[in-house]
Amino acid sequence: xxxxxxxxxxxxxxxxxxxxxxxxxxxxxxxxxxxxxxxxxxxxxxxxxxxxxxxxxxxxxxxxxxxxxxxxxxxxxxxxxxxxxxxxxxxxxxxxxxxxxxxxxxxxxxxxxxxxxxxxxxxxxxxxxxxxxxxxxxxxxxxxxxxxxxxxxxxxxxxxxxxxxxxxxxxxxxxxxxxxxxxxxxxxxxxxxxxxxxxxxxxxxxxxxxxxxxxxxxxxxxxxxxxxxxxxxxxxxxxxxxxxxxxxxxxxxxxxxxxxxxxxxxxxxxxxxxxxxxxxxxxxxxxxxxxxxxxxxxxxxxxxxxxxxxxxxxxxxxxxxxxxxxxxxxxxxxxxxxxxxxxxxxxxxxxxxxxxxxxxxxxxxxxxxxxxxxxxxxxxxxxxxxxxxxxxxxxxxxxxxxxxxxxxxxxxxxxxxxxxxxxxxxxxxxxxxxxxxxxxxxxxxxxxxx
Numbered sequence: 177x178x179x180x181x182x183x184x185x186x187x188x189x190x191x192x193x194x195x196x197x198x199x200x201x202x203x204x205x206x207x208x209x210x211x212x213x214x215x216x217x218x219x220x221x222x223x224x225x226x227x228x229x230x231x232x233x234x235x236x237x238x239x240x241x242x243x244x245x246x247x248x249x250x251x252x253x254x255x256x257x258x259x260x261x262x263x264x265x266x267x268x269x270x271x272x273x274x275x276x277x278x279x280x281x282x283x284x285x286x287x288x289x290x291x292x293x294x295x296x297x298x299x300x301x302x303x304x305x306x307x308x309x310x311x312x313x314x315x316x317x318x319x320x321x322x323x324x325x326x327x328x329x330x331x332x333x334x335x336x337x338x339x340x341x342x343x344x345x346x347x348x349x350x351x352x353x354x355x356x357x358x359x360x361x362x363x364x365x366x367x368x369x370x371x372x373x374x375x376x377x378x379x380x381x382x383x384x385x386x387x388x389x390x391x392x393x394x395x396x397x398x399x400x401x402x403x404x405x406x407x408x409x410x411x412x413x414x415x416x417x418x419x420x421x422x423x424x425x426x427x428x429x430x431x432x433x434x435x436x437x438x439x440x441x442x443x444x445x446x447x448x449x450x451x452x453x454x455x456x457x458x459x460x461x462x463x464x465x466x467x468x469x470x471x472x473x474x475x476x477x478x479x480x481x482x483x484x485x486x487x488x489x490x491x492x493x494x495x496x497x498x499x500x501x502x503x504x505x506x507x508x509x510x511x512x513x514x515x516x517x518x519x520x521x522x523x524x525x526x527x528x529x530x531x532x533x534x535x536x537x538x539x540x541x542x543x544x545x546x547x548x549x550x551x552x553x554x555x556x557x558x559x560x561x562x563x564x565x566x567x568x569x570x571x572x573x574x575x576x577x578x579x580x581x582x583x584x585x586x587x588x589x590x591x592x593x594x595x596x597x598x599x600x601x602x603x604x605x606x607x608x609x610x611x612x613x614x615x616x617x618x619x620x621x622x623x624x625x626x
Contacts, residue, residue: 196265199249199257203272206251214246214258216398216442217449222247244350245393260286262350286351289343293355300335301360304328312369328365336362350390357384358396376407377425381432389438397439398446401429415618419458426459430467444468445479452482452599455533457617460486460599482598489596499524499610500594504558504581507568512556512581515610520552523622524604525578526592528560529570531600537619538601539574544619550626554579560600562586 212219242261250256257275259266266287271278276295281288307328314321343355361380363372384400391397408421426447433440444467451460464483467473475483493499502514502524514522525541527534545555555578561567562584571580583589587597595604605614605625616622 197259197261198265198267199259200269201251201257201272201275202270204251204255205272210250212248212250213243214248214394215392216395216446219248225249243393244390246395258290260284260290260351260354262286286349289351289355293338293343293358296335296338297358297360300331303331307331308365308369308372311365325365332362332365335360353385353388354391354394354396357388357391358399359383373407377428380404380407381428384432386433386439387435389436392438392442397433397443401443401446402450404429414620415456416458416620419456422456422459423462426463430463434471440471441473441475444473445475448475448479448482453532455537455599455601455617457599485596485598489598493595493604493612493615495612495614497612499604499606499612500591501610502556502558502581502591502594504583504589504591506579506581507571512579514556517554517556517579518608519554520608521550521554521613521626522606522610523553523555524595524606525555525557525601526560526595526597526603527557527601528586529563529566530561534601538576541619541622542574542576542578544623548623556581558582558591559584560586560589560592560597 209225211222211225213222244262245260246258247261248256248258251272255272255275257268257270257279259268264284264286266284267282268284268287269280269282270276276291279291281291307324310324311321311328314324339355339359344352346352347356361376361382363375363379367375381400381404384396385391386397405422405425408425410418410421413421429443430440430447433443444463447463448460448468451457451463464486468475468483474480499514502512504512506512514524525538527538529535545553557576557578557580559567559570559580559582561570561582564582564584567580567582567584570576583591586592595602603616603622604612605616605622607613614622614625616625
């Protein structure tokens with residue numbers, strides 16, 4: 177079988193020897209791979225690795241120092257292998273068609289432990305969810321209930337033994353600290369189902385070491401943040417109430433994270449990016465007002481830019497101010513001029529076909545406007561796509577009979593700049609004089625403006 181063997185040699189100037197990372201991937205069909213450093217959800221390109229022969233790559237790290245933590249080797253856009261680098265040799269073998277399940281670590285106890293933890297976590301979660309489902313529905317006096325309860329207790333003990341004993345042979349190592357903080361919450365199997373969620377809200381962060389700044393070189397803090405937010409997510413709540421629930425989670429996480437600036441900063445940036453991406457504007461504003469501004473956090477350039485755009489939009493595009501004119505082509509290539517659109521009200525909508533929140537909200541908005549017809553209302557829908565086919569397909573699939581325009585320049589287009597767009601979807605409601613009379617963030621908010 178064809179295979180590619182990647183040999184990565186780390187030259188650490190401050191040490192007397194080099195560390196090698198040898199990776200064999202059976203069945204891979206590529207001559208190039210890329211190496212990234214991981215920090216939360218962010219990946220930074222270290223370099224590319226070109227094949228030096230039909231069966232291998234050799235790469236030399238020429239800089240003076242590489243931090244301990246997670247790195248990723250990617251093969252194309254959908255295949256990758258994460259590994260922990262802490263100054264020791266690594267040898268990993270796997271198959272391109274089933275990377276995780278077929279993965280075998282020949283050397284490096286840390287990486288062997290990491291992949292064992294991933295499998296253990298997955299299996300533990302599957303087993304406990306099924307067993308708890310049985311306990312929630314079975315009569316307590318039934319013999320099978322007792323058997324299930326005993327089985328659940330055994331599964332929990334096995335998991336805790338791995339976390340507290342097997343993984344802690346070297347408690348000061350990066351992987352031991354990572355596993356200790358990454359462990360899934362375990363609660364007493366006798367805890368009633370209606371009390372379990374409250375337990376998770378109260379205790380699921382107990383084992384996370386927010387003081388350990390070195391763990392920012394992993395997915396620990398971002399994973400724990402999204403895990404904790406899910407405990408406050410209730411799909412039955414309207415968006416406004418859901419945002420209020422998230423604020424409780426935000427305060428809990430960030431007040432714990434303040435013990436280490438690096439950890440605090442990483443989680444704040446992650447929350448800002450997530451709330452911006454999914455359109456939770458009230459939560460976004462809350463994080464910025466109560467944490468970024470109040471604590472004078474110095475964030476990364478991209479996050480700082482988003483915040484500045486938000487502040488500028490709020491300051492310059494105020495209610496009763498005149499909306500900047502928009503001139504752009506529609507799907508047929510015709511030039512559309514906002515100033516020449518005649519209507520009692522114009523709803524300007526900035527969106528993108530790839531935006532998850534847009535994909536959910538826009539079909540609902542289209543249905544709402546169709547069923548709640550407004551006198552002489554026109555929608556000017558501005559796509560921030562750069563791919564024309566993606567834009568056209570989104571319009572067609574969602575049957576958007578609006579004035580659909582795009583310059584296909586994404587975030588760098590003139591109108592996106594003029595309106596200080598920092599998130600999608602973003603809406604502005606204008607009157608016939610092109611004055612801004614509202615900036616709704618939801619369909620319910622739009623409804624209140626009429």
